[in-house]
Amino acid sequence: MNLRLQRVQRILRDSGLLGPIEKFRYLLSVVRWYRKNREFIQKHPDFKVPPKVLAYDAYSAPDWDFYKQSGEETAVFLAAISNKYLSHDIPLQVLEWGCGPGRVIRHIPNAFSGNTNTYGSDYNPATIAWCNDNIGQIKFSLNGLQPPLHFEGGYFDLIYSISVITHLSEEVSRLWVDELLRLVRPGGILVITTNGDSRKNVMRPDEIEAYESIGLVIRGKFEEGKKMYWACHSPQYLREKLFSGFEVLEHVNAGFPYTGQDYWVLRKPR
Numbered sequence: 001m002n003l004r005l006q007r008v009q010r011i012l013r014d015s016g017l018l019g020p021i022e023k024f025r026y027l028l029s030v031v032r033w034y035r036k037n038r039e040f041i042q043k044h045p046d047f048k049v050p051p052k053v054l055a056y057d058a059y060s061a062p063d064w065d066f067y068k069q070s071g072e073e074t075a076v077f078l079a080a081i082s083n084k085y086l087s088h089d090i091p092l093q094v095l096e097w098g099c100g101p102g103r104v105i106r107h108i109p110n111a112f113s114g115n116t117n118t119y120g121s122d123y124n125p126a127t128i129a130w131c132n133d134n135i136g137q138i139k140f141s142l143n144g145l146q147p148p149l150h151f152e153g154g155y156f157d158l159i160y161s162i163s164v165i166t167h168l169s170e171e172v173s174r175l176w177v178d179e180l181l182r183l184v185r186p187g188g189i190l191v192i193t194t195n196g197d198s199r200k201n202v203m204r205p206d207e208i209e210a211y212e213s214i215g216l217v218i219r220g221k222f223e224e225g226k227k228m229y230w231a232c233h234s235p236q237y238l239r240e241k242l243f244s245g246f247e248v249l250e251h252v253n254a255g256f257p258y259t260g261q262d263y264w265v266l267r268k269p270r
């Protein structure tokens with residue numbers, strides 16, 4: 001998005017008009033993808049797709065080709081990371097925190113060759129209700145905007161979270177990263193995506209200043225957790241503040257499939 005559009009977005013945000021505009025953009029997106037989606041459903045009659053409003057809420061695009069293909073490829077990408085750092089001799093306990101309407105998690109059992117017990121959670125009750133009714137082999141649960149999740153400490157070998165702390169405040173992100181640290185076992189892995197340096201080109205001058213001095217830019221004035229509530233963290237901020245309880249195994253700038261976000265592979269110390 002260029003800087004002129006950013007300026008318009010800020011005016012809409014400040015005046016409280018971003019919500020109504022988002023509803024209008026949703027309707028436009030339904031029209032935009034209508035024909036392509038009809039073809040998709042003819043081609044994949046057994047593939048269950050979520051309500052469009054849930055897909056828009058999570059990805060801005062109720063586009064079923066994107067939903068299926070990006071989900072499959074991202075699950076394979078996560079399996080490769082898991083293979084690199086974890087033994088797959090016994091079934092892995094895997095959690096997606098902030099799973100949305102199942103884009104990635106529905107493909108995890110296949111991508112991991114059936115060798116997982118897979119769990120998903122989200123704070124959106126409609127999304128969790130749809131996942132529960134339509135996606136088999138996975139246990140879904142609803143959480144609040146703030147922790148906890150109702151699992152005992154060290155329950156998971158692998159937790160991943162795609163584009164979730166990118167929509168949370170500083171305080172709530174901190175609480176969640178602490179909760180994920182509690183939930184992963186010693187030696188287990190957290191894969192988490194963030195907005196970082198590659199987003200500087202969409203920042204306004206005051207945001208760049210905040211990013212470089214504090215390491216954090218928040219665009220609020222919208223419901224926390226929704227995609228129009230936007231957070232961008234510098235790598236230094238994440239290493240020193242949010243992720244300091246983990247060992248950083250990998251940080252790849254703008255390298256996560258399809259989202260173009262940074263990803264971090266973190267290990268809980270043994």
Ligand SMILES: C[S@@+](CC[C@H](N)C(=O)[O-])C[C@H]1O[C@@H](n2cnc3c(N)ncnc32)[C@H](O)[C@@H]1O
Nearest residue numbers: 058098099100103122123124145162163164225
């Ligand atoms: C951009 S979407 C990404 C969805 C999914 N991770 C994916 O990549 O397909 C962000 C998701 O985070 C969820 N979310 C936001 N705040 C949350 C919170 N505090 N706890 C759990 N989920 C949250 C939203 O409901 C939404 O499903």
